[in-house]
Amino acid sequence: MKYRSIKGTKDLLPAETGLWHHVEADVRYMMSVFNYREIRTPVFEATSLFARSIGELTDIVTKEMYTFNDRGDESLTLRPEGTASVLRAYLQNNLGEQAPLTKLYYLGPMFRQERPQAGRLRQFYQFGAEAIGSSSPLLDVEMMILPLEVYRNLGINDTKLALNSVGCEKCRPRYKKLLIAELKKIQKSLSPDSQARLSQNPLRVLDSKDERDRKLTADVPLIKDHLCEECRPHFEEVQSALNALNISFHIDGRMVRGLDYYTKTAFEITHQSLGSQDALAGGGRYDLLIQELGGKATPAVGFAAGMERLMIVLEKNKREIASPSPKLYLAALDEPSRSWAFRTAVDLRKKGIAVETDYLDRSLKAQMRDANRLAAEYVVVIGSEELKSGSGKLKNMRSGTERPVSLSDLAGALG
Template identity: 50%
Template sequence: MIKAITGTKDILPADIPQWRHIESVVLKVMNEFNYKEIRTPVFEQTILFTRGIGESTDIVSKEMYTFLDRSQTSITLKPEMTASVVRAFIEHSLEKKQSLNKFFYISPMFRQERPQAGRLRQFHQFGAEALGSKSPILDAEMIIIPFRILKLLGLKNLSVKINSLGVPQSRENYKKILKEYLKPHLNKLSEDSKKRVNTNILRIFDSKDQKDQEILNNAPLLIEYLDDESLEHFEKVKQALLSAKIPFEVDARLVRGLDYYTHTTFEVISGSVGSQSALCGGGRYDLLVKELGGSETPGVGFAAGIERILLACANEKSLRLNDESLDLFIVNIDKNLSDYAFNVSLFFRENGLSVDLDYLNRSVKAQMREANRQNAKFVLILGGEEFAKGEILLKDMNTSQQVTFLKDELEKVVQKIKSQLDANNLRS
């Protein structure tokens, strides 16, 4: 048997209503905040990610799916979306069309990580990017949007952590201070952290090694060394979140795994998904557009993992969706009426109803069982004595009420079904 590749997962029909629901909530909220959808290719030139994300990051050094195509160009399946959005922004000169561009996306991503609950090698994210403004209010908006989406999905066990990475100069000065602090402890650090001292020292705060964390307990913190500009920007973000009634805490140890962040960085955390608790993360990246060949353009964004959100929703039992149901199932008593039944089904479909019928020449009893299995709201019965008299029978599967129509009164059947469906929707 050929199976799906480790770290990938089939999304089966029974799972699709939950995905559609999340996507519909994302579309609703993005529309409220006036973000426009963007879709980029699944793969890009590798250099986009090595330059954009940073060669010393775990994503680039350990996790990317990279290969040579037939022209010997190095290609990478996109591990994140921000670099791709910025590439499209630069390539199509979108800054010339309007000063502030607000994008959102829903897309698969690819990272060769160790598969675990809520973390796959092909995973899906929704997110947003705003390019063209340095406003701290926009930073706050990037936290408000995912928090609102997650609340609309019924999640309650949420918290927001924020930090500031400041302007590059403050960060570079702090890296020297942190490096000095770590010097006496170098031999005690984990192997990964030893490498990060010279490549991506801030990522040591992300270490899961207990000894690393013990060493860092008394380490100086970046927020203590920020310049006035960075502190003022961070204070305005906090005030905007307070105005929006978003609960948050400042976590001075929160760093993001990508090199392009400046100023605000944040995560939305769920207490319902175990160790992989971050449902969403993001921050400001004022240097990235220029780094990728564009003009100096500030930016801010976030990305949220759909699989992790689904896991949190399942653990909190927050998604109470109506079962997908069929408007009408056509039961055919007389096998000679198969062509007629098919044409009738097309008529109802053209009038906006979801319809199915028997393709397996089953008994009437088996066809009724199938109608029940598909949760059909109505059954139209063709054949038998009624059909010989020029009549067809419509049964309401909820009330068991049956109504007879003439064969040429299909439009009346449509009206009857739609009026009953509308009445049921009003009651629910």
């Protein structure tokens, strides 16, 4: 085979696109119920947009972006996530001037050059939402409920919701100093990964999977206990709103999101059947980002959810979706019948009836087999007799019974 899809990318074959349509419809339905409206942005943007918003030092920006220079020598990047593009569009089109609160959603491919593994691809699909213009903790909660409702509607109820607060520009630097001081005491005993994290992103040491790191940092102070006068009540209100809605969650004081722009609320929805990459969705508040991108200070919250990971959960839990099948299969016995069958198929299709017929000059037996395989609901066999008399037999493939039909009114007979 000469050509293959690029490492970490894959084809979505007909056997699975039916499920995708179903899930996408569910996402769009839920977004409209929550009053989020779709925005479609280009899949590539100026590299600096992502570098600025996601964070110059993050893994995504330093080693995972698909970046290239176009013919005009401008540095462009395939979007590694959705928020930066949405905010750019929000600012460029002055959406904030049209209403005080803007609720947007997106659904589309993202690109990151990572080593593929279960639940991780180089081109992957995310759906997500952004609510721009309010600092209400209720919107933080809405961002958690929204994906949870999408999942619930698909029959997935056993997700886990983890919650944390990562503070703001006031309390985070203060806490960071405290944390670094603590970590320095045990620095030499930490895993090599965590020693590197200590200088790059000390908060992430707490999120280490290494058992020894976990033990060593067991008593280290957590940011949730060092929030400022603004962040603490916000965090509490998020929790009480969740409690009021009877949504179960757990506080994970060690959870850190990988993107620099988060402030206050950070959350993650996981599912046990996912393996190592177990996050179905993640999100949080980013009150500083819009100003950072050149807009006026505007609070905002958002989430992003992985489509492929959702598919894995659905498949592991055997949620199968019936694939579309023809209403009628027209089997033809000879050349004149074939030509009539094709014309009739086109005619019925114009009326919105799904019809298939034979294009391979196959035997009747082969055509019947084909109709059966396609799960066609009805079959009409056309031969010279039928063409002469203008009537035929409508066979119900499920029951095997036949009844007479007028060939001039197949549409009527099919109801």
